[in-house]
Amino acid sequence: MVNTQIELLLTIVNFGMGSRVLKCGAELGLAPGTIFLGKGTSRKSLLDFLGLNEVRKELVLLAGPIDRVALAMEAFKEKFHLEKPGKGIVLSLPISSLHSATHDIQYENPKKPGGDIMYKLIYAIVEMGKSEEVLEAAAKAGSTGATVMTARGSGLHDQASKVFGMEIEPQKEIVLIISGSQKTEAITTSIRKALQIDEPGHGVIFTMDVNKAFGLYSDQK
Amino acid sequence: MNVFKAKLREVVFSVLPISAIVLLLHFTVAPLEMPVLFRFILGAVLIVIGLAFFLIGVDVGVTPLGSLSGAAIAKSNKLWIVAVAGILLGFVISIAEPGLIVLANQVDLVTGGLISNFNILMVVSTGMAIMLVLGFLRIAFNWPLHILLTVFYIITGVFAVLASPEFLAIGFDASGATTGVLAVPFILALATGVSKLKKDQVAAEEDSFGLVAITSIGAIIAVLMMQMFTNITEFSGNFDIGPTASNSIIGPFIWVIPSVLQDGLIAIGPLVLMAIVLQKITFKLHKRAFARILKGFVYAFIGLLIFLVGVNAGFMDVGTLIGQALTGFSDWVIVVIGFILGVVTIMAEPAVYVLTHQIEDITNGSVKRVSVLIALAGGVGIAIALSMLRIVVPGLQLWHFLLPGYIISILMTFFVPKLFVGMAFDAGGVATGPMTATFILAFTQGAAEATSGASILIDGFGMIATVAMMPIITLQILGFIFRMKQKKEAVSNG
Numbered sequence: 001m002v003n004t005q006i007e008l009l010l011t012i013v014n015f016g017m018g019s020r021v022l023k024c025g026a027e028l029g030l031a032p033g034t035i036f037l038g039k040g041t042s043r044k045s046l047l048d049f050l051g052l053n054e055v056r057k058e059l060v061l062l063a064g065p066i067d068r069v070a071l072a073m074e075a076f077k078e079k080f081h082l083e084k085p086g087k088g089i090v091l092s093l094p095i096s097s098l099h100s101a102t103h104d105i106q107y108e109n110p111k112k113p114g115g116d117i118m119y120k121l122i123y124a125i126v127e128m129g130k131s132e133e134v135l136e137a138a139a140k141a142g143s144t145g146a147t148v149m150t151a152r153g154s155g156l157h158d159q160a161s162k163v164f165g166m167e168i169e170p171q172k173e174i175v176l177i178i179s180g181s182q183k184t185e186a187i188t189t190s191i192r193k194a195l196q197i198d199e200p201g202h203g204v205i206f207t208m209d210v211n212k213a214f215g216l217y218s219d220q221k
Numbered sequence: 222m223n224v225f226k227a228k229l230r231e232v233v234f235s236v237l238p239i240s241a242i243v244l245l246l247h248f249t250v251a252p253l254e255m256p257v258l259f260r261f262i263l264g265a266v267l268i269v270i271g272l273a274f275f276l277i278g279v280d281v282g283v284t285p286l287g288s289l290s291g292a293a294i295a296k297s298n299k300l301w302i303v304a305v306a307g308i309l310l311g312f313v314i315s316i317a318e319p320g321l322i323v324l325a326n327q328v329d330l331v332t333g334g335l336i337s338n339f340n341i342l343m344v345v346s347t348g349m350a351i352m353l354v355l356g357f358l359r360i361a362f363n364w365p366l367h368i369l370l371t372v373f374y375i376i377t378g379v380f381a382v383l384a385s386p387e388f389l390a391i392g393f394d395a396s397g398a399t400t401g402v403l404a405v406p407f408i409l410a411l412a413t414g415v416s417k418l419k420k421d422q423v424a425a426e427e428d429s430f431g432l433v434a435i436t437s438i439g440a441i442i443a444v445l446m447m448q449m450f451t452n453i454t455e456f457s458g459n460f461d462i463g464p465t466a467s468n469s470i471i472g473p474f475i476w477v478i479p480s481v482l483q484d485g486l487i488a489i490g491p492l493v494l495m496a497i498v499l500q501k502i503t504f505k506l507h508k509r510a511f512a513r514i515l516k517g518f519v520y521a522f523i524g525l526l527i528f529l530v531g532v533n534a535g536f537m538d539v540g541t542l543i544g545q546a547l548t549g550f551s552d553w554v555i556v557v558i559g560f561i562l563g564v565v566t567i568m569a570e571p572a573v574y575v576l577t578h579q580i581e582d583i584t585n586g587s588v589k590r591v592s593v594l595i596a597l598a599g600g601v602g603i604a605i606a607l608s609m610l611r612i613v614v615p616g617l618q619l620w621h622f623l624l625p626g627y628i629i630s631i632l633m634t635f636f637v638p639k640l641f642v643g644m645a646f647d648a649g650g651v652a653t654g655p656m657t658a659t660f661i662l663a664f665t666q667g668a669a670e671a672t673s674g675a676s677i678l679i680d681g682f683g684m685i686a687t688v689a690m691m692p693i694i695t696l697q698i699l700g701f702i703f704r705m706k707q708k709k710e711a712v713s714n715g
Contacts, residue, residue, distance in 0.1 A: 014227075018586065037585060051281050051516030052224045058586075132507040152420070163298045164361035168418040 002105045005066040007211060008095045010059065010121075011076060012040070012147055012176075013088035018058030024079060028072045030062040031102060038149040038176075041135060057147055059176075063098050065105070073214060082215035091178065091213035093121060119210035120184040121176065124191055125151070126203035128171035137194035138177055141186040147176045172203075178216060228273040235574065236272070238565035239660075240265045243539060246558070251546035257538055259470045264535010267474075267527050272571055275524025279406045279575055282517015286496050287407040291414025293503045295361055307357050311350025311436070313491045314407060319484035320398035320658060321345060328391055336451060341444070345395055348443025349436050353408075356435035360415045363424065366431045367634035367642050373438045374631055380445035381620070389619060392444035393686030396437035397653030402525065403488050405572035405651050408433045409579050429583045430643025437650040437689075473534040481529040489522045528571070532659050540660040544667025552613040555668060556606050563605030563688075564598040566661055570654040573597060580644060592699060593644070600695035601652050601688055605661060608684040612669050619683040626690045633697040641700025648692040653685050661688070 009030065011021050018035040025033050040057045047053040062072065069092050081087045097106040124134050131148045138146060152169040161168060179187050188205055196202050243261060247253050253261070294306045315321055325338035325345075352373075359369055381389055400408075409432070416428035493515070500511050543562075547555045567573055577590040577597075611617045634642045665684045 035586065037582065047224075051513040051520075052277065054281070054513075055224060129506065129510070132510045136507075136509070150417075163295055163418070164300075164358070165363045166295075166361055166418070166424075167420040168296075169420045171418065 002103075003107060004105060006063065006095055006098050006103075006105050006107050007066050007069040007092040009062040009064070009069050009072060009090065009092050011062070011088065011090045012038070012057050012059050013080060015056035015058055017080065017088070018060050021058075021060045021076065021080070022062075024075060025060070025062045025072055028075060029068050030064040030072055032100065033060055033062040035060050036149065038147045038174075040145065040147050042145040059147065059149070063095065064103065066092075070212070073212060077214045087215065089178065089213065089215035091119065091121065092211045093208050094211055117181050117209045117211075119178055119213050119216065120181055121178055121208045121210050122184060122188060122191075122205065123208065124175040124177070124203065124205045125153070125172055126175065126195060126197075128173055130195060130203070131173040131175050133194055134173075134175045134191050137190040138175075138187050141190035142183045143177050143179055143187050145177075149174045149176070178210065178213065224277060225273065228277055229269070231574075232269050232272045232276070235568040236265055236269050239562075239569050242561055242565050243543070246543055250550060250554070250558075251543045253539060253542055256470050257542060260473060260535045261539045262535075263470065263474065264531040267531030267535065268569065271524045271526070271528030271531055272569070272574075273524065274520050275402070275528055275571055276574060278517045278519070278521025278524055279571075280517070282514045282519075282521055283403065283406045283492070284410040284575075284579075285514050285517070286492065286499075287410025288414035288417075289504055289506075290495075290499060291411040292418055293414075293499065294357070295415040295418060303357055303361070304354050307354035308350040310411070310495075311353040311439075312346050313495055314353075314404045314436075315346040315349045315399050315440075316342065317488045317491045318399050318401045318404055319488055320401045320655070321395070322484075322487070324391070324395055324398045336447065341395075341447070344443045344447050345399060345440045348439035348441075349399055350439070352439030353432070353436050356412075356432040357415065359435070360412060360428045360432070363428075366427075366435075366639065366646075367631075369435065370431075370438075370634060370642075370646060371631050373435070373442070374627055377438060377441055377445065378624075378627070380442060380449070381623070384445050384448050386619060388445060388448040389623075390683045390686060392441045393623075393683075393689060395444045396440040396650065397658065397685045397689050399440045400433055400437045400572075400650035400653065401488075402571050402654055403492065403521070405433055405654070406575045406579075407492065408436055409576065409647070413579070413583065426583055427639045427643060429579070430640070430647045432647070433650045434643070434646030473538075474530055477530055477533045478526075481526055481533065484529060485522055485526045488525065489518055493518050529655065532655055536656075536660045537663045540663030541667035544664040544669075545671045548668055548671040555613060556609045559609035559664075560602040560606035562661065562664060563602035566656050567598050567601040567652060568594065570652065570656045572651045572654045573648075576644075576648060576651045584640070588640075588703065592703075593648075593696070596695045596699040597648055597652065597692050600648075600692035601657070603695070604687040604691035605665075605684070607691075608665055608687050609668065611683065612665070612672050619686065622687055623690060626687075626694065630690065630693040630697070633694065637697045637700040638704050641697055641703065645693045645696035645700070648696050649689045652692050653689050657688055658685065 009025070013021055015037070022033045022035060025031065036059050038057045038059050040055045042048075042053050063069075064072075073090050073092060076082060076090045082090060095107075099105075122138075126134055128150070135146055135148075151172045151174050153172050154169050177187065184207055188207065191205060192198060197205055240262070247258060290310070294303055297303070297306075321342065322338075325341040328336055328341050329338040355369070358364070359366065381392075384392065409429075412432035413429045416425045419425040419428070496514060496518070500506060504511070506514075543558075547558060573594070577593045580588050580593055581590045607622055611619070611622070630645075637645075662684065
C-alpha cells in the first residue's frame with residue numbers, strides 16, 4: 001500500500017473524442033479509465049431558442065497519483081485545445097483511496113485544502129425528466145451550463161417493479177454542474193427548493209471540491 | 222452553431238462519395254448533358270443541407286418522441302393499452318409514409334384498378350400495426366427475436382411460393398416502402414424507449430433492435446395474403462419513367478415542390494399531432510422540453526423538404542441515364558458499377574445515418590459506427606451487383622437470390638450474438654430509403670429498359686427486395702467478427 005495524494009480526473013469532451021482521451025491518459029500512466037455518454041447543455045440564448053442547446057458529450061473517468069494527474073491535465077489541455085470555448089472541460093477531484101490491478105493507494109490524513117478551492121462539482125440525481133427543472137433552477141442561481149446523463153437506480157422510496165415480463169428500475173437523470181465556489185451554495189439551495197429534494201424520493205444532491213480545472217469560461221466574465 | 226456545423230461536416234462526407242462517382246462516370250463511360258449535370262450538382266448541395274437539418278430534427282424531435290412513447294406505453298402495464306396504442310401507432314406510422322402511398326398508386330395501376338390504392342393502404346397498415354404490437358410484446362415478455370423472425374419468415378416463405386413474381390416483388394417493396402425516413406428513427410426510438418427501462422442491461426441492448434424488422438414483415442405478409450384473396454393474374458405493368466426532358470436547370474426543382482410539400486406534410490403531420498395528444502395525456506413534460514421536441518419537428522420538416530427536392534429533381538434523371546448508358550458496355554461493367562453505386566448511395570441514406578448512430582449510443586460506443594457502415598455498404602453494393610446480374614442474365618429470377626439469402630439469414634440468427642441479429646434485420650429495412658428508392662431504382666429501371674428481355678416491374682422492384690436482404694447477412698457476419706475479436710481480447714487480457 002502506497003501513501004500518496006491521489007486524484008480523480010474527470011474529462012468532458014465532445015462525442016467521439018473519449019477514446020482519444022482514454023488513450024492519452026493510458027500513455028501517461030492513468031489507467032484503466034471509463035467512458036460514458038452524456039449531453040451537454042448551455043444557456044446561450046440563441047441556441048436555446050433554436051432548440052440546439054444540447055450536444056452529445058463523452059465523459060472520461062481516470063484516476064492516479066496527483067503528479068501524474070497534473071501532467072495529464074496539462075497534456076489534455078494542450079492536445080484537445082481546452083483553452084478554446086466549447087472544446088471540453090477537465091477537472092481533478094480529491095479522492096481518498098484507489099485500488100486496481102495497477103494501483104493500491106490509500107491517502108491518509110488529507111490536509112484540509114483551506115479557502116483556495118475555486119470550483120465545486122455539484123452532482124444532482126433526480127427522477128427521469130426532471131433535469132430540465134434542475135437546469136432551470138440552477139440557471140436562476142447563476143449556473144451557465146451542465147452535463148446530463150441518464151442512469152437508473154432505486155432507493156427506499158422507489159423500488160424496482162415488474163411490467164409484463166420485464167423487471168424495470170426507476171430511471172434517473174444525473175446533472176453535473178461545475179460552479180464557482182461562491183455560487184455553489186446558491187445553486188444547490190435553488191435546486192433543493194425547486195425540486196423539493198428534502199421530501200422523500202425526490203432525489204439527492206452532493207457537492208465535491210474541485211482541485212483544479214481547465215476549460216471553464218463562464219466564471220471569468 | 223456548433224451542432225449544425227458538426228452535422229454538416231458529417232453529411233458532406235456521406236454525400237461526397239456518390240457525387241464523386243457520378244462525376245467520374247460522367248467523364249468516362251456515361252457522359253451526361255450539361256443541364257442534367259448541373260441539376261445533379263445542385264441536387265447534391267440540396268441533399269447535404271436537407272440532410273443536416275433533417276438529422277438535427279431527428280435528434281431533437283423524432284427520437285425523443287419515439288422513446289417517450291415507448292416508455293409510456295410499456296409503463297402502463299396493461300395489455301389492452303399496448304394493443305390499442307400499438308395499432309394506432311402502427312397506422313399513424315404507415316399512413317404517414319409517402320413511399321407507401323406511391324407504392325399503393327403503382328399497384329392500383331398495374332392491377333388495372335382491381336386492387337385499389339385505398340385497399341392496399343389499409344391492408345399494409347393493418348399488417349404493420351399488428352406486427353408492431355407483437356414486436357412490442359416481444360420486448361416486454363422477453364420472447365427471443367430469432368425465434369419470432371424464423372416463424373414469420375417461414376410464413377412469408379409459404380406465401381411467397383404461392384405468389385406470382387410480380388406480387389412477390391411488390392410485397393418486398395412494400396416492406397421497404399413502409400420503413401422510410403421518418404418511420405425508422407421513430408420505430409427505433411420506440412424500441413429503445415421500452416427496452417431501456419429494463420433492469421437487465423444486456424437484454425436492454427439487444428432488445429433495442431428488431432422492431433423495425435418485425436414491423437416490416439407485416440407489410441410483406443399483408444401484400445402476399447392479399448393476392449391469395451383477390452386471385453389476380455393479369456398485370457398491365459408499364460411505367461412512364463423517361464427522364465425529365467428539360468434543358469432548364471432550376472425548373473425541375475420548382476416543379477417537384479408541390480408534391481414534395483404534400484409528402485412532407487403527410488409524413489410529419491400525424492406525428493406532430495400524436496406528440497401533442499400524448500403530451501396532454503401522459504408525458505406532461507416540462508414546457509421547455511416539449512417545445513424542443515416541436516422545434517425538432519420543424520427542423521425535420523424543413524430538412525425533409527430540401528432533401529426530397531434535391532433527390533427527386535437532381536438525382537433521379539442521372540440514375541436513369543447512367544443505367545441506360547451503361548448497357549452499351551460489356552456485362553461485367555454494369556455489375557461492377559452497380560456494386561460501386563450501391564456502396565456510395567447507401568452512405569447518403571438518412572435512416573442509415575440514424576441507425577448507425579443509434580447503435581453507437583446504445584452500445585456506449587463499443588460497436589463503432591464505421592464498422593457497421595462498412596458492412597452495410599458492402600451488403601448493399603453486393604445487392605445492386607446481383608440485381609444487375611439478374612438484368613443481364615435472363616434466366617436468373619428474384620427467388621434465386623431471396624430464397625437462399627433468407628435461409629442463410631435465418632440460420633445465422635442462431636449463431637450470431639443476439640445484439641447483431643436485431644441490428645442486422647433492422648438494417649435490412651433501413652437500407653431501403655429514399656436514396657435507394659429513387660436514385661438506384663431509376664438506375665436499375667434505366668438498365669432494365671435498355672436491355673431486351675428485362676421487365677421494369679419485376680427487375681426494378683426486385684432490386685429493393687435484394688437490397689433489404691443483403692445487409693442482414695453482412696451485418697451478421699460483422700457480429701461473428703465482433704465476437705471473435707472479443708474472445709481474443711478476453712484471452713489476451715488473461
